Amino acid sequence: MKVYLLTSLFLTLGCCLSFGQLSADDIYTIINKEVQLKRCPGIVVGTIDATGKRQVVGAGSFEDKKESKPDGNTLFEIGSVTKVFTSLLLADMVIKKQVNLDDPISKYLPASVTVPVIKGKPITLQHLASHSVGWPRFPDNYDGKDPDNPFADYTTEQLYDYVSRSNFDYAPGTWFQYSNAGYGLLGNILSIVGGKPFETLVKERICAPLGMTNTTITLTPAQLKTLAPGHSEYGAPVKNWDMPAIAGTGAIRSDVNDLLTFAAANLGLVKTDLYPAMQLAHIPRISKGKGEGDVTLGWTLEKANDGDEYLWKDGTTGGYKSIILLNRTKKTGVVILANSMNQINDIAYHILVPSIAVKPYRYTWALHDFVLETVKNKNVDKAIEEYKTMKANRSPGLVFDESQLNYVASDLRQLKKMPAAIKILELNTQEYPNSSTAFEALGEAYKRSGKKKEAIENYEKAVQLDAKNAHAVWILEQLKK
Incomplete structure (x- = not known):
């Protein structure tokens, strides 16, 4: 996932950066423009200053069939922002001497789980x-039975x-590699230690003390009515994600009002018994490398040229983006929730540091739209013929890349x-013959169509092109059993 890294931006802009709280009107102008540019159907922004003053601004609509401007109570999937809740649970258990950070995970897992020890560590x-185990992202x-909700039936046993x-x-603790698997396991362990489901622990130990009443995993009928539907990068409605076995990595839903409360608590603007645990969670643990800051427990910590320290965490699911960005030095923060997969980090950085410009969104999915409509209105052969003609003619305004056809x-x-x-x-494998993911996608389609021989052939090609494509390797092993 591409992010707009604070460190590199701050090094570029240097000492000219200064914080200036944007007005609600200014924020609305920015996000309404991005809605009109099709960055996403709905965006909600919340800010907090050093006095604790808040403002919440929404633009667009959180309903597909009618105009309904999102606000501070509109629910969104927050994806990996869930991780800073998981890490806070861990820090709170450390403060209360229920666990130690250097406890081996084998201490808490069933004896049937063989936990690897690498280079004696x-x-x-x-x-x-x-994120310093060495496990990959997934x-x-x-x-999953449903590819549009890929972890809904993923089990603890898996x-x-x-x-x-x-x-x-590499030995654990020696290098950074972002891992949803690691945080899914961490949430599982904390549930074992706490003797309760992960969602219950979050509600009882974080949400209740802070008065966050709309942060949850399981939605009530009333909450379902305020859940903004998710959308793909090109604006198509998508299914919500469920991840019961790995909830600690990204299962939480929340709203801007609750997340502003969470931000205020992390900034020390509100009194809470959780603050010592929050401070523990903010301590840097390992460098990301390449000048990208340090990883704390769940957060990324970066320092600007002017000495200000920033904490941030963003998140993505199949139809949503989220970010919490905090200036620890000036005690200011911004929260943004959006119901599309398109990036929003640049907006957050601009709101907190106006010297950093918003990168106006450019809709790049005209090729996808044209091919899909041609298939629906004519047939797939005609769509492929017209695709090849447009590519040969280098039709202006069209972006030709692997994701266009994959989404079609x-x-x-x-x-x-x-x-x-x-x-x-x-066609995609013909256009991108060196892409492991293109052959993996074709193999998956054959597998779901019951064409095992063709599925195996394409998964073999995917693995041949990228031996580190662990998911393709595993699927291929299952197909050959």
């Missing part, structure tokens, strides 16, 4: 919380199987036009 709770052994099979080249195929699958989807994916 066991994996600890701190390694999970600081576990390799997921194969997570434990992944841990038992995992191996890596995904939409056709959802429309139950799998033969057409397969033809589009076959």
Whole structure:
């Protein structure tokens, strides 16, 4: 996931940076423009200053069928922002002497789980919380029945199987590698220690003390009515994500009002017994490298040229983006929630540091739209013919890349036009013959169509192109069993 890193921006802009709280009107002008540019259907921004004063501004609509401006009570999936709740639970348990950061995770897992020890170093709770185990972003052994909700049926047993099979080249704690698998396991361990489901722990130990009444995983009927529907990068409605076995990595839903409360508590603007745990969670643990700051327990900590320290965490699910960005030095913060997969970090940085410009969104999905509509209105062969003509003619305004055709195929699958989807994916492998992911997507389509031989052939090609494509390796092993 591409992010707009504070450190590099601050080094570029140097001492000219200064904080200036934007007015609600200024914020609305910015986000309303981005809605009109199709960055996302709805955006909500919340800010807080050093006095604790808040302002919340929404633009667009959180309903697809009618105008309904999102506000501070509109719910969104917050994705990996969940991780700073998980890490706070861990820090709180450390403060209360229920666990130690250097405890090996094998201490808390069932005896049936074989936890690897690499170069004589066991994996600890701190390694999970600081992304320094060495595990990749996702576990390799997921194969959801619903590809649009990929972790809904992923089980704790599968997570434990992944841990038992995992191996890596470096000792834990020696390098940074972002891992959703690690945080999923951390949430699982904290649930074991606390003797309650992860969601219950978050509500009882964080939300209740802070008065956050709209931060949850399981939605009530009333909350469902205020949940903004998620959207793809090109604006199509998508399903919500569920991840019961790995909830600690990204399952929470929340609103801007609650997250502003969470931000204020982390800045020390409100009194809470959780503050010592928050301070513990803010201590840097390992460098990200390449001047990208340090990882704390859950957060990234960066320092600007003027000496100000910033904490941030962003999140993504299949149809949402979120970010909390805090200036620890000046005690200011911004929260943004949006119901699209398109990046919003630049908006957050601009609001907190106006010297950093917003990068106006450019809609790049005209090719996808044209090919999809041609398939629906004519047929897939005609769509492929016209695609090739447009590419040969270098049609202006069209972006030709792998994701355009991949998304077309995904939409056709959802429309139950799998033969057409397969033809589009076959075209994608012809257009991008060195792409492991293109062959993996085609193999997956064949697998879901019951064509095992063709699925194996394409997964083999995916692995041949990228031996480190662990998910493709695992699926291929399952197909060959």
